[in-house]
Amino acid sequence: MEIKFYPLDFEYRLKDGKVYMYLYSKLGDGSRVCVIHEHRPFFYVSIEGINTTELELRLKGLKIENRNEAAVVVGFEEVERELLGKKKKLWKILVNYPKAVPLLAEELESWGLECFEKDILFVHRYLRDVGIMPMTLVVAQGEFIDEPRLRIPAFLATDVHQESLESVQKLRILAVDIETYALKKEILPQKNPILMIGLYGVDELGQEFKKVLTWKKFPHTLEYLEVCDSETQLLQRFRDIVLEYHPDILTGYYSDVFDLPYIKVRAQKLGVQLDLGADHSELEVSEKGVRESKSSITSMVHVDVFQFIRNIFGKNLKTGSFSLDAVSEELLGYKKQVVNLDELGPSWDSNSERLADFCAYNLHDAYLTAQLCRTLLYDMIEFTKIVGVPVFDVIRMKFSRLVENYILRRGMEYNILAPNKPQDAQISQRRQESIQGAFVFEPTPGLYKDMVVFDFRSLYPTIISAHNIGPEGFRCDCCKLVGKVPEKEEYWFCTKEKKFIPLVLEELILRRADVKRMAREAQARGEDTKIYDARSYTIKVLANSFYGYLGFYGARWYSIECAASTTAYARNYIKQTIEKAREFGFEVIYADTDSCFVLLGDKELADAKDFMQEVNSHLPGKMELEMEGYYPRGIFVAIKGTEKGAKKKYALISKEGRVKVTGFESVRRNWSLIAKEVQKKVLELVLNDKVDDALVYVKLVVQEMKRGLVPLHKLIIKTQITRELGGYASVGPHVAVARRMVERGEMVVPGMVVEYVIVKGPGIIRERAKLPSEVGEGEYDADYYLNNQVIPAVSSIFLVLGYTEDQVFKDDSQTGLGKFF
Template sequence: MIKSFFVLDFSYDVIDNIPVIFIWSIDKEGNRVVVLEKDFRPYFYAIPKDGSNLESLKNEIMKLGNLKSPILEVKDVDMKYYGNPLKALKITTQIPAYVRAYREEVSKLSGIKDVMEADIRFYMRYSIDSGIRPFYWFDAEVEDISLEKLRVSKAYLLKDVKKVYEDAFPELKIMAFDIEVYSKYGFPNPRKDPVILIGVWTDKGQEQFSAEDDDLKVLRNFSKFVVDYDPDIILGYNSNGFDWPYLLERAKMRNIKLDLGRRENSEPSQGTYGHYSVVGRLNVDLMGFASTVEEVKVKSLDNIADYLGVLPKNERVNLEWYEISSYWEDLKKRDLVKKYNLDDAKSTYLLKNVFIPFGEQLTVISGLPLDQLSMASVGYRVEWLLMREAFKYKELIPNRVEREYATYKGGLVIPPKPGIHENVYVLDFSSMYPSIMIKYNIGPDTLLKDNCEDCWVAPEVGHKFRKSPEGFYKRLLQELLNERREVKEKVKDIRDEYQRRMLDERQRALKVMANAFYGYMGWLGARWYSKEGAEAVTAWGRETISSASKIAIDEGFDVIYGDTDSIFVKGSGDAVALAKKISDLLALEIKIDKHYKKVFFTENKKRYAGITEEGKIDIVGFEAIRGDWCDLAKDIQKRVIEQILTSGVKDAVRLARDVVMRLRRKEFKIEELVIWKSLDKDINDYEVDAPHVAAAKKAIKAGYAVFSGGKIGYVVVKGSGKISDKAEPYFMVKDKNRIDIEYYIDKQIVPSVMRILDSFGVKEDEIKGGGVDITSFFRK
C-alpha cells in the first residue's frame, strides 16, 4: 500500500545484527506512526593513491572484515573532490559503529591516500542519501508490521520511496516544561537535592507536579504525563544545560528510568551539539534561539519573555533563584514558588510562537532536525545544507580537521564625519557577500592556484577563481536567493495571516542561510574551509563599497559613512536614481534601506544613532545595546541619544546631570546598578580575581549556588582596595548606603554618556555638576 508521512525525526538501533532506522512520523490522518528502514547500510569512502591497483586494494579491504560486522562490498565509484574528478572506493559494512574502526584500518593500507565521510551519523547519512528529511512529506510503499514497545498508532516497514516533497505541516502537539529544585546550600546537586516542582504548559493549559516531601512521585508523574499527552515537541529553556541532566541524574539516584520517549524504556540521552535526544519526539531548548536576541544582555527566561512581550514581568511572579529554597520552606510563600514555576513553563510555551516558525523553516532548508538545529551554530546549519547538496553532485564531503587560527582583512569602513547630519539615506547592497560569491564564482572548488587564462582575479589579494563551470557554492547560493525572491513576491498576494507568517519566516531563514555562507567559508571548523575564498569576498566587497562611494560623490552626494555593505549619503539629488545607477554600473543590487531625518556620528566607526522619518530611533555600537554596563548607565545613554535626536544637546546634558544628582540623593534601586559578567569557566580556573570572579567566590562562600557558564551580577560597595575587593553579589547587598556612588558616577554614568557628548564638545565636569557654562559649546 502507498501512504504519506510527515517526518519529525530519526533514530536507529541494531536489531538481530541488522541496523534499523526509525523514521518517526505523522500520517495524513494525524496518527503518530513510525516507518522502519531495514535495507540501508553504513558506508564510507577511501581515496586510492595515484597509480594504485584498485582490484588489489579492494581485496585487501575485504580481508579486513570480521564476522560481527563484515565488509559487505567495496566498489569503485566516480566522485569529485573540490570539483576535481577522481576514483574512490565505497566501502559498505553491516553495523554503523564499525565504520570508524574500519576507517582506521583502511587508512593504514599503503595504497590509500585518505578515508572520507566516516564521521557522518548513520541516520543522517540515510536522510541525505534517501532525500527523506525532517518536516518534509514522503509517499512510500509500506506494509503493516507488529512491533512491541512502541508508543505509536502504527508501525510500517518501508518497501519503496515514491516521492519526497514539501506540503503544509500537520498540527504538532507541543508541551513546555520547567523544573525547580531545592538546594539550601551551594550549587544544586541531584545526588542529594530533590526536584520540588515540574511545571508543564500545553494547549490544554497548565499541569504541575509537586513534591511536599519526596520527589519520586514527581518524576514518575511527569514521565507518565509526557507519555499520555504524547507531544511531538518538548520545549524547555536551558533544559539541555540544566533540566534534563538534573532530572536524569536524579532519576538514577531514585532507581527509576525517566521513560518518556516513543519507544518504551528509552530515556533522554545527550547527543550532538549538547542537545538531549528524546526518542520519537523533538526536544527543543529555546535558549539556543534566544541567544540571537542581541538586545537582551542577560538572556534569562523572564528577560527574554518580557522583551519579546509574550509574558511581561508585571504580569507574572518574579523570584530570584536564590530565594526559591527559603520561599519553599515558608508555607505561606510556597504558593508563590508554584506560581513562579508555572509562569516559567507558560513563558516557554508562549515563546514557541516567536522562535519555532523560524526554526521550522531553518530545518526545512538545512535538513537538520529541529532539536539539533536549536543548539547548532550557524556554521553547522550551513554545513548540513552543503552536505546534502554535495551528495546530489557526487561531491565528496571533506573531513573535519584542526586548523591554526588565521586572520584576513575584513570589509571597508569609510570613516564617519562626526556630528549631526540631516536628511541622510542609507544605501544597502542586497545580500552583498552572497552576491559577490555568485558574481565571481567564489568557492573552495573553483579556486585555482596555477596559471589560468579565463579566471576572476580578486583585487588586492590576487586569488583566482575559474569563470566556468559554476561552482558548488554559486549553484546553491543562486537557489537560495532565487527562492527568497520568489517567496517575497508570493507573500504580497497572501491575505491569510498564518500563511503570510510562514512565508515571511521562510524568506528570513533563506536570507540568514545565504548570508552565512561567507562566514562559513572562513570558519576554522568548516569542512569546506577556504581562507582564500573568504579573503577574496572581502576584497571584492571593499572594492564595491569604494566604487559605490565614488559614484555617489560624482552624482553630487556627500558620503558621510560607509561600512562593509552600505553607504550613508546626503544631498539634494535623487537617492532612488543614485541607487539605480550604482546597481547598473556595478551589477550588484543596492537599495535605499533607511531614510534618517537626523543622524549623528562620533569619530569612531560602527557607532552612530539616527531617527527615521517614522520616528524610530536606531542605536548602533553604543553601550545602550552592548557592553558590560549597569542598567542605569545603559538607560541614561539611550535617553541621552534620544534627547539629542529629538530636542538637542542642551537637554541631553541636563538629563545626564539629573541622573548624577539622583544618584547622589540615593534615588535609585540597587537592581539598576547591577553589573553582569559571564563566568566562562570553573571559578577555580580563574588566575586573576576580576570583580565578577571575586563576587562569585563571595556568593559561594555564603552558600549560594553559582552556575559555571552562566552570569553573575554584582554591585560595587564602599571600601578600600581594588574594585575586586569591593564587588559584592547584588543579592547580598540590601542597604543603599553601602553603594559606592562615586564609582558609579565616575566609571559608569559619566563614561557612558561621554561616549556621545564628547563629540559635541561637552566636558565631564558639566555632567558631574562642575558649574561650567555649557552654552558656548553648542553652535548650529
C-alpha cells in the same frame, strides 16, 4: 500498502545482520507510527592509482573485532564523484553497521588509502541518501508489522520517499520546568530533592494542559496542583503524565543542562524508571561538558529553547540577556512571575502557605517555555527543511555546522564528494592564517543633518555568487587571464562555469527574494506571514554565514583564499561607491564594509536615488545597493582620548522621530540600565535639537545618583562568562561574583550572564561587586557609577558639541549650548 506521514525523531537498530532506521512519525490524523526502513551504511575510498584486484581480496578478508559485533565489508561498487571541482574515481564501501564505518576506514587509511565521508552521522546519512526532510510529508510503501518493543504501531517499509515539502502543522507540545530544594541557590542533584515539576501542554487542537506536581501538603486553592506522597511518587507521576500525554515535542528552557539531567539523577537515586521512549528506552543524558550536554527521549523531539536562542536566534533579539525572563518579555510581551527563590527552601521546611506562590511561578515558567517553543517552531522547522537534519540536531548547531550540513545535503544533488574534516595539525595551521578585513572610511566626529544611508544588500553572499568564489573554481586552468581579484593579482576564479559553492549559495539568494515576494503578496491579502518571515530569516542567516564558513578553521570546504577574495571585492565595491558618490556631488561622511553615509547638502532625495541606480547599473550578478533610509540628523563621536571618529558608533533620527543607535552603550549588555537610559535620552534630545534639555537632564541624574535615589535594578551590570572560571588570567568583578556563586553551590557555565552591583566600602572593585540580592537600596557606590558608567556613556556625545566633562558635570557649568548645525 501506502502511508503518508511526518517523520519527527530518528534512530537506528541492528537486527539479523541488517541496519534499520526507525522513523518516529505522525500521521495526518494525528496518530503515531514508527516507520522502519532498512538502509546500509557506507563510506568512500579512492581507487586512483590503486590495484583494485588486490584491494578486493584484502577487503574480503578484512574483519575488525569489536565488543558486540565484528566490523566487516559486505560489498562495494565503483562510483565517480566530484571533489573540489575535480572528478574522482572511488569505491563505495558498504559495511555491516554504522559504527563499523570509522573502524574500517581507519584500517584502510593505515594501508595508505584515502577514505571519505567516514564521519557522517548515520541518521544524517540516511536522510540525505533517501532524500527526505524531517517534519515534512513523506510517503512509504510496505506493511504494518507486529513490533512488541514499541508502544506505537510499526510499519515496515520497502520504499520511502518525499511526497512534498508540506510541513507538519499540528504538534502536541509539553513544557517542563522544575524547582529544587536549595538554601543558598546550590545545585546538588545528588543531595537536594526536586520540590515541584511544572507541566504545561498544548495539544493539536490548542487545548491546554496544566499541572504542578509537588510532595508537600499546604493550604492552597490551585486547581492544577497535585500533591504526591514523596519525591519518588512525584517522579513516577511525571513519568506517567509524559507517557499519557505523549507529546511530539518535550520542551524546556536550559533543559539540556538543568531540568532533565536533574530529573535523571534524582530518578536514578530513588530507583524510578523513566522509560519514556516509544521503545521503552529511558531518558538519556549525554554529558560532554556543560555546553555540549544533550538530553533526549526516543520518539519525542526534545527542544531546549535556550539552545536555539543561544546558537541561532539570539542574533535576532535586542535583549542583552538570554534569560527566560528577558527573552519572554521581548518575544511574548510578558515576563516571569516575581518570587524570591532564596525563600523556597525555608518555605518548604516550614510548610508555609507561600508555597502556593512558588507553584504558580513554576507553572508560569513552563507556560512561558511552551509559548516560546510555539512561537519559534516555525523557524526551527524552516531551518530543518533547508539544512535537512532533525530539529533536535538543528537547534544545537552553530552557524558553521548549519552551513556545512546545508552544503552536504545539496552535494547529493550535484554528485559532490565531501572533503574530509581537518585533522589537529591542519586546524592548528589554519588558526594561524588571517585575512585583511573590510574597508572603513572614518567619520569626522560631529552633528550632521540631511543624511542618506546606503547599504549593499547581502554584500558578502552576493559577491561570492557574482564572482563564482569557491574552492572548486579557484585558480582554474581556463581563466588565468580573466577574473582577477582586486588587490590580489595571484587570485582568480572560473568565469566560464558556475561552481558548486557559489551555485548553492545563489540558489539561497534567489529563494529568499522569492519568499519575500510571497510574504508581501500574502500581507496584501491580509494573510498571516509568520511562515514566510521564518523562512526568510532562515535563508538570510544561512546565506550570510557562507563567508564565515569558508574562513572557519574547522570547515570541510575551508578556503582562506575564498574568504580573502570576498573581502577584497567588498573593499573594492565600497571604494567605487564612495568615488561615484563624490562624482554626483555628495559628501561622504562615513563608509564601513557594506554601508555608505552621504550628506544631501543642496541636493534632493531624487538625486540620491539616481546615484543609487547608477551604481546598480554596473554591479554584477545579484549585487544591489539599497537606500536604507533618510535621516534629518545624525551624530558621530570620537574614539576616547583622540580626535578620530569611532567606527560603527553613531546615532540617527528618522523623519518619524525613531532613533537608530549603533555601537553605543545603550545597545550593549555590559552596561547598567541607568547608563543606557541616560545615554539614550541624551541622544534623543540632541538629535531633536534640544541640547539644553539634555544638559539639564544629565545634571538631574547626577544629583539623584549622589543622593542614593537611583533604584537598584537600574544599577545592575550584566557580563557574560565566556570561558571556564579557571581559565581567566585576570579576575574582573563578574568573575569574582561568579566564583562566589560557585562556592554557594550554584551552577556557573560559559555563556551565562552574571549580574552584579558595585557597592560602597573599602577594597578594589571586584571585592565590592555583589549579587543584586545582597544589596540594599542606596548602598551602591555613586562615584563608581558616575565615573565608570554615566559619564563615559555621554561624555563623547557632549564633546562633539564642544563641551568637556567638567563643563557638563560640574555644578557651575554653563547649560546653554545653542545650535550646532
